[in-house]
Amino acid sequence: MNFTVALAQMSPKLGVLSENIELHLNIIRQAKQGGAELVIFPELSLTGYILQDLVPDVAINPADTSQLHPLLEACREIDCVFGLVEVSDQFNYYNSAVYIAQGKIQHIHRKLYLPTYGMFDEMRFFAMGENLRTVQTPFGLMGLLICEDLWHPSTIFLHAQDGARVVITLSSSPARGVRGAEGFQTSQGWECLLKAMSQFYTIYNIYVNRTGIEDGVYFSGGSMVVGPSGEVLARGSSSGEDLIITELDLEEIRRTRLFTPLLRDERLDLTLRELSRITQQLSGSSRP
Numbered sequence: 001m002n003f004t005v006a007l008a009q010m011s012p013k014l015g016v017l018s019e020n021i022e023l024h025l026n027i028i029r030q031a032k033q034g035g036a037e038l039v040i041f042p043e044l045s046l047t048g049y050i051l052q053d054l055v056p057d058v059a060i061n062p063a064d065t066s067q068l069h070p071l072l073e074a075c076r077e078i079d080c081v082f083g084l085v086e087v088s089d090q091f092n093y094y095n096s097a098v099y100i101a102q103g104k105i106q107h108i109h110r111k112l113y114l115p116t117y118g119m120f121d122e123m124r125f126f127a128m129g130e131n132l133r134t135v136q137t138p139f140g141l142m143g144l145l146i147c148e149d150l151w152h153p154s155t156i157f158l159h160a161q162d163g164a165r166v167v168i169t170l171s172s173s174p175a176r177g178v179r180g181a182e183g184f185q186t187s188q189g190w191e192c193l194l195k196a197m198s199q200f201y202t203i204y205n206i207y208v209n210r211t212g213i214e215d216g217v218y219f220s221g222g223s224m225v226v227g228p229s230g231e232v233l234a235r236g237s238s239s240g241e242d243l244i245i246t247e248l249d250l251e252e253i254r255r256t257r258l259f260t261p262l263l264r265d266e267r268l269d270l271t272l273r274e275l276s277r278i279t280q281q282l283s284g285s286s287r288p
Helices: 017-033 052-058 069-074 147-151 154-161 185-201 251-259 268-285
Strands: 002-009 038-040 079-087 093-101 104-110 134-137 140-146 166-171 204-209 211-214 217-220 224-226 232-235 242-249
Touching (some): 002 017, 017 038, 017 069, 052 079, 069 079, 079 166, 093 134, 093 140, 104 134, 140 147, 140 154, 147 166, 147 185, 154 166, 166 185, 185 204, 224 242, 232 242, 242 251
Parallel strands (some): 038 079, 140 166
Antiparallel strands (some): 002 242, 079 093, 093 104, 134 140, 204 224, 211 217, 224 232
């Protein structure tokens, strides 16, 4: 099975929902004109990233679809993944990714790992997600992650074990560590990580990072698609907005696994047994 995906490497306006929705609608139209069946936006694409005290002002409860109505209507003939601030009925705020198909919300992933170090302060403003589930799409099972989630290997391991053949990571990764002609250290780190995870689990990784400048921070783009053998199949600009449209061949996963059956040979019983032992040890060592 083949399908065409569009990576919407864009620069949202901080805290301006109405303008960002219009920006999404324009990009969705371009993606459809380019033959895409799925369009993916970056982390917090509806709001911008460095929100801080703006978090409650831009939050959306997906149970009330009035604000998202234009996006739902635009995604009746194309699937769409985007990032927003979600507010729950208990008034918890989440950094979330939403999957829309046939004009309806099919799945919401709440960011599990909130970086709170260096320039990052997410745990001050957001609650942590508690669940990790794959989502059934017209293109098969997929997994959603948000930025820091991918740097914790258990997340993609669980998605792969749950049947995901494609893992989508939405990101707002700032550029750090300039290395001259080699680009940014952070961009190189992402590429190494995505290649390794694709090879370990013989799946497609789709990484969509934002671009632009926000509150003095530069976001480096560099969105990419990595195939199940670890090869970069498509790459976005590292200096501005871009719309990367490429075709994925899911049959390539079967071919790769014939020669590299790593996922088949994974021993979940061993993993569960040893995790249980380690958990018990940690629990015992914390006792007074």
